Amino acid sequence: MNSERITEMPSKYRHVEKMSTVEVLSNINMEDGTVADSIKQHIPQIGNLVNIIKEKLLAGGRLFYIGAGTSGRLGVLDASECPPTFGVSSDVVIGIMAGGDEALRFGFEDAEDSEDMGWADLNRYEPTVNDVVIGIAASGSTPYVIGALKQAQKRGIVTGSIVCNIESPISEFADFPIEVVVGPEFITGSTRMKSGTAQKLILNMISTATMIGIGRVQDNKMVNMQISNQKLIDRGTKMLMEKAGIQDYEKAKAMLIAYGSVQEALKITQKL
Secondary structure: OOOOOHHHOOOOOOOHHHOOHHHHHHHHHHHHOOHHHHHHOOHHHHHHHHHHHHHHHHOOOOEEEEEOHHHHHHHHHHHHHHHHHHOOOOOOEEEEEOOOOHHHHOOOHHHHHOHHHHHHHHHOOOOOOOOEEEEEEOOOOOHHHHHHHHHHHHOOOEEEEEEOOOOOHHHHHOOEEEEOOOOOOOOOOOOOOHHHHHHHHHHHHHHHHHHHHOOOOEOOEOOOOOOOOHHHHHHHHHHHHHHHOOOOHHHHHHHHHHHOOHHHHHHHHHHO
């Protein structure tokens, strides 16, 4: 495996403390603008991973994200947004990070150094060959993630990875490695910046494309979203009125609340 870590290479920007605020912001923005293009060339690999995730979820499996630091937080974030956005159970997409939930708010960066702990945290969920495990690590060398993927792969569980270095150690244990090189960070080694942005964009792509593929979206609408506040009730009511041809707002709202989602309400209207 390649030992060079592009994510740790020196920034091309020098003496940033002497830049004006506008210069700092402009340079960060310029670097951020390169991230989407870096991802574009990896869409086929991302697509292959999504296709296997769809297959596993439709068969009753689960999707796990596992990471440490920023990478772990991004995985937990994406997983936590799937139930309210797509109406799936909270045990369908699961985010695991080194240090546990407390590490979401407070940095326990040394928690990433144990291979054994990575598998131990994942194994609490009793993963099976019906599941998919995606390791997320900007460096591609985080022991916590390596340990989880290594043990999952040994047990025949499909593995993927999202990293920002080429030929990384983590990729050795990923059946579907995604290695998006975004180059040195604006602040040397600060992978919460471009690397984190790349990971966030890829996670958005994976979860959204997967949920579309398993029928949780119709047309371009979140028909299975949880109606958990007034904004979402209003959005769902208008969506139901449009799709079912209901003219009465209060009638549509009552149906939405009664059946819990636009999709379930639509099923009823189609039977009437």
